[in-house]
Amino acid sequence: MSSPGNPINVKCPTCKRPVAWTPEQVFKPFCSERCKLIDLGEWVMEEKRIPGESLELENDRDEDAFFQ
Numbered sequence: 001m002s003s004p005g006n007p008i009n010v011k012c013p014t015c016k017r018p019v020a021w022t023p024e025q026v027f028k029p030f031c032s033e034r035c036k037l038i039d040l041g042e043w044v045m046e047e048k049r050i051p052g053e054s055l056e057l058e059n060d061r062d063e064d065a066f067f068q
């Protein structure tokens with residue numbers, strides 16, 4: 001019938017995955033710290049830019065080596 005301690009489930013606002021509403025889930029209503037940061041916009045601004053820029057620099061170097 002009804003099981004005691006059955007956790008309430010909510011949906012993570014970022015990735016829409018079910019999240020158990022428990023004291024252990026410190027990032028609720030998000031499923032993880034990453035989803036929480038994505039929602040706040042911090043992850044997009046700080047981490048998404050850096051890999052794209054370094055990739056472009058590497059491509060330029062490869063072209064120089066080809067012409068020499």
Ligand SMILES: [Zn+2]
Nearest residue numbers: 012015031035
């Ligand atoms: Zn999530």
